[in-house]
Amino acid sequence: MTATLANSVTTKPQKWGKSLTVHSGRVAGGFELRSRLSEQARSVWAKHDRDGEGWLPLWCHMQDSAAVAGLLWDCWVPERVRAMVGGVLPEGEVDGRRLVVWLAGVHDIGKATPAFACQVDALADRMRDAGLEMPYRAGLGADRRLAPHGLAGQLLLQEWMKERHGWPGRATGQFAVVVGGHHGVPPEQVALLELDGRGELVRTPGGSEGVWRRVQGELLDACAVEFGAQGRLGQWRGVKLPQTVQVVLSGLVIVADWIASNPDLFPYFPLEAGFDGGRRVAAAWRGLDLPGPWRPRVPQEAAPALFASRFELPPGAVVRPVQAAAVEMARAMPGAGLLIVEAPMGEGKTEAALAAAEVLAARAGAGGVFFALPTMATSNAMFPRLLDWLDRLPADGNGKLSVLLAHSKAALNREAAGLRAGSRQRVAAVDVDGAERLPKAGEEGAGPAELVAHQWLAGRKKGLLSSFVVGTIDQLLFAGLKARHLVLRHLAVAGKVVVIDEAHAYDTYMNAYLDRVLGWLGAYGVPVVVLSATLPAVRRRELAQAYAGVGGGEGRFAAVEQAREYPLLTAVCAGHDPVLGRPAASGRGCEVRLERLGDGLEVLADRLEAELEGGGCALVVRNTVDRVLEAAAVLRERFGAGAVTVAHARFIDTDRAENDRRLLELFGPDGSERPGRHIVVASQVAEQSLDVDFDLLVSDVAPVDLLLQRVGRLHRHQRPGRPVRLREARCLLTGVDWSAPVPAPVRGSEAVYGRHALLRSLAVLHPHLEEGRGLSLPGDISALVQAAYGEGPVGPAQWAPVLQEAQLVHEQLQDKKARAADVFRIREAGKDGRSLMGWLAGGTGDADDTRAGRAQVRDSPESLEVIVVEESEDGSLATVGWAGEGRGGLPLPTGSVPSPRAARAAAACGLRLPPRLAKPYIVDRVIAELERFYFESWQVKENPWLAGQLILPIRPGCPTLLAGFRLMYTRENGLEVSNADA
Known part of the structure; x- marks a missing residue:
């Protein structure tokens, strides 16, 4: 059964004002908001069609958003997240649902202000005709920027909570900040105070001020009654919301808003006669067809049977002791926690992590897995392994499961592209804040798939919300970066098991972000599995303490650092002392003789x-x-x-992938072509x-x-x-x-x-x-690592x-890196009741998986990425001639838009230039020379693969001159760079 609307499906019987049930394609109950409002309140608009005359009244968007929030809670939010929200409220998850629905319903109340309403003359005139006087847009001028509707909404909601319901001012902020931050950044206190002193932006002064005040209160009163909050506000007044709960509430409201703002799902007015809010929401939810969370059960099999059923093991393979021990420790942990697995290379740590993740997810109510790896190449290699594992999981009532490969070049991955083409989603993905719209999937394959790359979840800010994600470590580290829409990244990980591979591979700068993220994961109660073959003991302790949220002086973690056994398991759960597991070695191993060589x-x-x-x-x-x-x-x-054979990182992407494939073919386990x-x-x-x-x-x-x-x-x-x-x-x-x-x-x-x-x-x-x-x-591995890093x-x-x-010198450099990382790193999870206001103050803007974005969480040299194309003697361009699978030699006309096939083939030939070409003293010259190959006809939305990219044309056998350097690219050697005058 898929987690979508279908005949005879009923959501969990929780209250949303009136009961909300799903039957025969119709959502019933909770759709009387319009009838509770005066003509003046009904005249307030929320959205308009910039290309036509369509518009949406605020009451309708409030109703749509609240309904979507309720369906998300019932059908999409993992049990772990529902329990976390409900755990701090008097009536548990029932209250949690009411709160999410109510906040989603009132999130746009700031649009009932002159500063917002004056933007569209025709719609503003409708409101004026109803008695809501306001200046014309030019009359408010630049001052409008002081009253963005999210900030205005927070101000109005806090005022309403104090005046109508007797809340103390300080208590209102932890709830109202969800409204203030629903466009991605929680407001800062100074902005709220400044707006509070500019009442004309919130209500037109004079005789109309009372009308505005009455309409705003009327809308908030109606929402409180209709969405089930009216009788609960008195009980919620004494609640102190943890910042973790504020974050996930903010994320859920944003998701509900984005879905309800999609005109493909929720058409604008004017509508046909007989408007029915329930049918409108039911049709939208059916059209969205959003896959629900994973709902695993704790596997009852012993380790050998479990591994045999979940993984394709070679003949005669046996479960290694560390694998069996990891599963048993996951079963024995007193609650959600951190599990560190240290074992030699080739011991099956990946399989151990997935098996443990299944156990931990079932016990914690997690709805998916995020597997973080050091590089795009390792992520690409892991993705098909995850898909194989998912195919072998028991159905257990799960319907479709959403899956994502998360890095900047995922669209070029065969498995990821195939999964997306095989999925049957047709709804456009809309990011209403960033004007992001992905094309409908039109003619792509229409066959149903149990594992789907859901198109609505394909946007750059929504991707991690998929249930199963394989991605680079950057995607996880971004959760520690002050960046817009950070709450969506936190919502994405709060309901998953997180697996971090190759934990030894990250430097001081990256570890600063990783430790902060681990602290938040621990506060959310997210199960985490960390894998490494060569983890320094001091780093083991740092990881454990970061997750537990304790400082360096905590004595009960001393044993974590002192342990020298290998393999070694470390389990950390809140409120409990760390537990160490010492599984036996598998017996695999060898003696290696070291020799010096000049x-x-x-x-x-x-x-x-x-x-x-x-x-x-x-x-x-x-x-x-x-x-x-x-x-x-x-x-x-x-x-x-x-x-x-040569293998290094300075090959174009397709060549590097082919290099890896060929190395595995020649030197892999099979050995038939060795x-x-x-x-x-x-x-x-x-x-x-x-x-x-x-x-x-x-x-x-x-x-x-x-x-x-x-x-x-x-x-x-x-x-x-x-x-x-x-x-x-x-x-x-x-x-x-x-x-x-x-x-x-x-x-x-x-x-x-x-x-x-x-x-x-x-x-x-x-x-x-x-x-x-x-x-x-493996006997000497741990001893050598601990001695070197001790x-x-x-x-x-x-x-x-x-x-x-x-x-x-090393210590001075590490201190410098740690200070640099702290500039844009979010603070630790705050005390209960502390509002998220100012959480992202001084942030970086958006955190994107681009070269610039990755540089924010990686302390690595700057580099430029180019797309390599082949240039003929007459100056015409084509995809590189040796690209396989019919992708080579495809024409790339410079005076028109290249064909989608050619553009995609060209984009697969990305290449990172060496850092010396990105040094401050030369990078401007390099970019200027590359921009000679900037073609206006390529900079269109119909050409997403090449628009905005730097193009490097090459001629086979001939060097390319660039900023005083000679660049030579060959299939055998990759990119060679030398001084042009050498």
Whole structure:
């Protein structure tokens, strides 16, 4: 049964003024608002059709919004969110529903003011004819900006609550701020005070002031009676709303408003005779067809049966101890909480997280899962795994489930695009505040789907409201950023289980945002699962305390940091001491011998030639793209072009995806196409989320946790037939001047990771390098990570002065990053009863998943992204010729709009330019030169793929000159950049 209106479906029998039920496609009850109002109150308008004569009276929009809010509460809001709201109100969830419906009903009361009503002459004249005098728009002039209708609505509602119902002024703000902030930003106190002193914007002075006051009160009185709040306001007066509840109420009102503001669903007046509010809402809800939340049940199977039913396990596979332990701990936790899973690479942490999420969601009443990963590439890899898991979940009465891949290039992902094309939604998505409208899906596939990419949820501000979301960590970190419509991000996560993968991969700046978000998730009671193979103990404690909302001096968390077992589970629940789980190791593992290798390119080539004499596959990981390309050039000369593959982040998107696919095909678990002898030269893209297996590893020195991730690609699978010389797992460490008194990493590595982290890594690895002691995996993982990130001395005594100097520089940099992150970070969840007013003061505006948006939560170098197209001798443009699946060589006319197929194919060829081209002293010149390829015919709404993008034309085999640099792009090497005069 889908969570939509259908014959014989009845919503939960809760009260909305009169009972609201759904039967035979009709919503009945609660639609008598118009009959309670005078002609003057009925004349107030709320919306108008800018392209025609249609309009919507305020009473009708109030009624529509309230009805939608009630349906959202009954059919869409997860149980966890309903329980949180109801938990602070005298009559629980029944009161919660009344409150949501009432606030949605009155959210636009600020439109019953001269400052708003004067905007459309014809509609203002109707109101004047009814006795509501007001100046013409020009008469109020720029002062109108002091009275946006959200702020005016908050002022009117607070006044009404005090004067009509005896509320103390301070108590009104925590409720009325929902009205004041329904356009995305809660007001600041100074704005409210300023408007309070400008009464002419709220009521026209003179004889008409009393009429305005009466109409405003009449509308609020009628809403209180009609929407069930009249008899409850006295009880609510003593309630202190937590800020978490204020946030989700604000989010629900915004969602209800946006749906009720969609003219495709709720047509404007004039309407046909026999207007019926119930049928109007029922038809709109049927047309929206919004999927309801996931409603899981706690699985009763033992771990082996559970994993066998939820995942496609290879023959002979057994459930690993850490997987079974994660499920059991999720079952045993006293309530919703944080579960940290630390286990070696390849132990099935992803499956453990999903299985635990199912248990935690069922116990907490969560309605979905948000899976956050470090990069777009890892998100893309995770998305089909999530879909497979969803397909294997028991139905348990769930209808359609909404699913989203959340990052800026998700539309180019095959699975995500296929899911959207297969969904049958046809309603336009409308963001009434941002004038965002997505085209109807018209001719896309009409087949029903159990998993749908619901089109109304496709807007950039609504996407995370889907039940199941896979996205980059940025999407979660945005929940800690002062940004417009932040309440929607919080509403989205408040009803889900959140999974955070690769928790070790984030720096101080990102962790500042992550910790703040964890604090809010803990306040919401959101279950969170954190995954890492190489998590420092101090970071483990920070995560636990951030979720619990306690400071660094809390003694009961000392054991969390002191634990050194591995694998390790940590559970944190509000009001309880942390619990540690110590599952047995799976028995998988290997010994890895570390060796030093000089940094010369010929030294590298000679060593590989010797090691691969009898065959074998080697992975060479370099810390910068320039080092990747330099090494690949030398190795191709020695071994031949066909024996060397390059992988790094400076390929266009389609090529990078193909590179990953080919690496998995050649070096993945199957191994059927594994070459006899081959070398892959890669940057950090080989560190994570690629299940590849090599016989030999050569790596630049890196922070020890990341180096261990690279080592995890060495002898990853049991593979018979490895060359005799390579049957012992070995990692050759390079990128270091080993002859210096203290080993000195190359400059490029220091620029990426900092000297401190690299020296600490070398220090803890020194015994393994000096004494030839094997590196035991997974046995040594935790010990190495904790030593490298701990505060104790490491390395030989003569290294101490250099290490101390590097540490001082490192600490100063971390302090700087922490201060920088705090500028736009939201404050911690406030005390009960503290209004959200000023919550986003000094914010960033919108938080978008764009280069600029991601820079707000990532401390990474600025870069420019371009779309690469191919330029012919005559200057005409086309999509790059080697793009597969019929996407190559499609014409891109510059004097007209390219075809949708060609534009989409071109957009799939995005490329991030290196940071050196975005430095402040050159970025303006780079952009100016790229804007030579700005074509007016492409800047239209019919061309969303290319409008506003920077275009980089290339000619195969020929360099492109850009701002004094020579750019060469090839399918084999990606983008190579050099000085034009070199």
